[in-house]
Amino acid sequence: MTMLYRSRDGAAVAVEDGRAVRLEDDWDALFNRPDLAAYLRRRLRGADGRASRWDPDRVPPAAPIAGQEVWAAGVTYYRSRDARIEESRDAGGGDFYARVYEAARPELFFKATPHRVVGHRDRVRIRRDSRWNVPEPELALAVNSAGRIIGFTICNDMSSRDIEGENPLYLPQAKVYDRCCALGPGILVAARPLPRSTAVRMEIRRAGRRVFSGATTLARLKRSPESLVAWLFRENRFPAGCFLSTGTGIVPPDRFSLRPGDRIRISIPPIGTLENEVE
Ligand code: DO4
Ligand code: MG
Numbered sequence: 001m002t003m004l005y006r007s008r009d010g011a012a013v014a015v016e017d018g019r020a021v022r023l024e025d026d027w028d029a030l031f032n033r034p035d036l037a038a039y040l041r042r043r044l045r046g047a048d049g050r051a052s053r054w055d056p057d058r059v060p061p062a063a064p065i066a067g068q069e070v071w072a073a074g075v076t077y078y079r080s081r082d083a084r085i086e087e088s089r090d091a092g093g094g095d096f097y098a099r100v101y102e103a104a105r106p107e108l109f110f111k112a113t114p115h116r117v118v119g120h121r122d123r124v125r126i127r128r129d130s131r132w133n134v135p136e137p138e139l140a141l142a143v144n145s146a147g148r149i150i151g152f153t154i155c156n157d158m159s160s161r162d163i164e165g166e167n168p169l170y171l172p173q174a175k176v177y178d179r180c181c182a183l184g185p186g187i188l189v190a191a192r193p194l195p196r197s198t199a200v201r202m203e204i205r206r207a208g209r210r211v212f213s214g215a216t217t218l219a220r221l222k223r224s225p226e227s228l229v230a231w232l233f234r235e236n237r238f239p240a241g242c243f244l245s246t247g248t249g250i251v252p253p254d255r256f257s258l259r260p261g262d263r264i265r266i267s268i269p270p271i272g273t274l275e276n277e278v279e
Helices: 027-031 036-046 078-087 094-102 161-166 168-175 225-232
Strands: 002-006 012-016 019-023 069-074 107-112 137-143 149-157 181-189 199-206 209-217 242-245 263-268 272-278
Touching: 002 036, 012 036, 019 036, 027 036, 036 149, 036 181, 069 149, 078 094, 078 161, 107 168, 107 225, 137 199, 137 225, 149 225, 149 242, 149 263, 149 272, 161 168, 181 272, 225 242
Parallel strands: 069 242
Antiparallel strands: 002 012, 002 181, 012 019, 069 107, 137 149, 137 242, 149 181, 199 209, 199 263, 263 272
């Protein structure tokens, strides 16, 4: 299992079994190498005697992104469909969510440019003009410019539920703002899909106390990663590749809203844990 991290000075770091090799390659060029997995394995083998240890919790990496756009899929789990119907009931938007859950064409939306993205242990933000905010713990696909899934990471798709619930046309404002997205801690480089039994877990702590925890599995994801990528790449080129977050299956109860100081931990076992504090 090879992980690809981005250090705070911008260098790529390949890690296998805790052994790390620092690469001088340009991040975007590396991301788009057709032979990425084999290349990283070769570099790790070649560095055998000189490889150092690497622990993303001791020296938190930067978000694993340089020139990539971040896109997201929505209403891909029944739980998200239900929550959205409820939050938009007064706006009459509920029917749209039920229909998109069943439709052939998925909901895909633009989430973030690289400067809006933070990494593991950085701070995410909630909008000052919103009173109801949640994190959305999601599996994100790393996709190269040829449309091939090269690996997997964790995305926190921060969302302002009161803004999107007031009117579905406000979705870009509910989703896209400074530090609205966390990605990391690194990319699990793997061409094969993750098992459907893969767990996604989220815990939120406030002043040291757990105020929310939830879990789901990829078996509940209604659409396949490959079909989401195929829809995204219709009529769109991504010269540096992109990330596509696959939607949330965990939504805290309606009475819950994030507060400054809350710590959000999202775990997807083969990838690791993404932890962020709310500013
Ligand atoms: O339709 C609104 C956003 C949906 C979303 O972000 C999700 O289901 O994860
Ligand atoms: Mg989402």
